[in-house]
Amino acid sequence: MIVVTGATGSIGRALVGRLSGHDVRAVVRRPVADLGGQQALADFDEPGTIGRLLSPGDRLFLNSSLWPGFVDAHRAVIDLAARAGVAQVVAVSVRGAVPGAKLGGGMHGEVDAHLRKSGLPYAILQPTGFMQNLPHEVRDGRFYGSYGPEAVNYIDTRDIAEVAAALLTGPVAASGDHVLTGPESLSHDRIAAEISAATGRAVRYVNLSVPEMTAHLERQGVPQPQAGDLAELMAETGDGRWATTTTAVEDLTGRPPRPLSAFLADHKDAFGRTS
Ligand SMILES: NC(=O)c1ccc[n+]([C@@H]2O[C@H](COP(=O)([O-])OP(=O)(O)OC[C@H]3O[C@@H](n4cnc5c(N)ncnc54)[C@H](OP(=O)(O)O)[C@@H]3O)[C@@H](O)[C@H]2O)c1
Incomplete structure (x- = not known):
């Protein structure tokens, strides 16, 4: 099962579309009429609601917009994913993320550091x-x-979605960060x-x-x-x-x-x- 959080967002919608034909669970806060995949209601504000959707061997796309509780909530979901035996986490971060950086860069830096230490196979997308x-x-x-x-x-967020789709549907790759431009x-x-x-x-x-x-x-x-x-x-x-530009999108998607x-x-x- 591929579990997609932030499924109604700019990246998430494109990703759910790209994953058609796969076993996908789109995590939403309220039912959405025009979204593919099987929908499951959950909220990062209550991390356990996402944790209970995860089973051994699942692949998890970890993404949401930012709010003051973002770091604690995303760290908690990572811990629950590790406990559930998730096979891989593909997480959206931002280029230049590092703890202490301004705004989202600092928040993502904290979550990225937690994911790297989690023991879970991971791909951190830094667009x-x-x-x-x-x-x-x-x-x-x-x-x-x-x-x-x-x-x-x-x-274009569609390119981030295509990278995520490639990573989530191929064999689990070696863990690493990918700067996407x-x-x-x-x-x-x-x-x-x-x-x-x-x-x-x-x-x-x-x-x-x-x-x-x-x-x-x-x-x-x-x-x-x-x-x-x-x-x-x-x-x-x-x-x-x-x-500067990177070749990561082409390297990972072939285009x-x-x-x-x-x-x-x-x-x-x-x-x-x-x-
Ligand atoms: N904008 C940029 O230029 C930029 C650049 C680099 C990185 N980023 C990163 O990209 C990420 C945002 O990606 P995006 O643009 O695809 O997202 P987006 O379009 O802003 O959508 C946010 C998604 O997160 C969901 N969400 C928000 N709070 C939630 C919660 N408490 N529980 C469950 N779901 C929640 C939203 O669900 P609802 O529909 O229910 O609200 C929606 O699906 C952020 O981490 C941001 O830092 C952004």
Whole structure:
């Protein structure tokens, strides 16, 4: 059995679709009409509800969005998976995750460290930023950031799902971390130009200093210290440290990751709702 948590999410939905034909249990908090696989109700806030779905030899896809209880809940599910005799955990983390890092990087760093020590065979997926974020960020023909002029890498979550599917359906591979990137790194001005070309509507990237971006996020309801951390993280991301690309997606799936142009061709209508 392949147990998929976060099954309604951006990666999870694509993964459940890719796993059609396999014995899949999609973990959901409430029943979902348009999702494949057999559904099971469970919640990370009560880790035992996920633990009781696990049997010896199962493969577990471990993923959810972040909330303050994320680290404790994910660690607890890892412990329950080890106790149940799960054969492999494929977990979603983030590029650059390390304990003490800002925002999600720190939380994932704690969970990744716990998984590495668990004795379970594992694959930790460390993707760069998601192309699927972009439609939510463009409003009234603009999107804001403090990335500066340098290139930044984004990945299509469908490629993360394809990596996870390959790992969960093949023989259990040696444990390891996989830094997943898209095929190209682009400046945000270039990303705006590609969105404009794909949607037929002018979109402009507005670069702000870290204090300006912090104030912009606060006006949008992001509380401190997250607003300041997010603005700083954007500036750090834009210093080129994560502009490099890896071959991990192609190595693991046999096909290269999707470029931004392919994402935009498939998602241009999503920009229509917010731009
Ligand atoms: N966004 C980025 O650029 C980026 C970059 C690198 C890594 N990541 C990582 O990617 C992960 C998110 O993946 P995603 O985008 O596929 O997720 P997503 O679209 O945000 O969906 C989150 C999923 O988690 C489920 N979930 C949330 N809280 C839960 C709980 N308490 N119990 C059970 N399920 C719960 C949600 O279920 P419901 O439908 O019930 O809410 C949903 O299925 C995060 O760990 C994030 O740090 C994100």
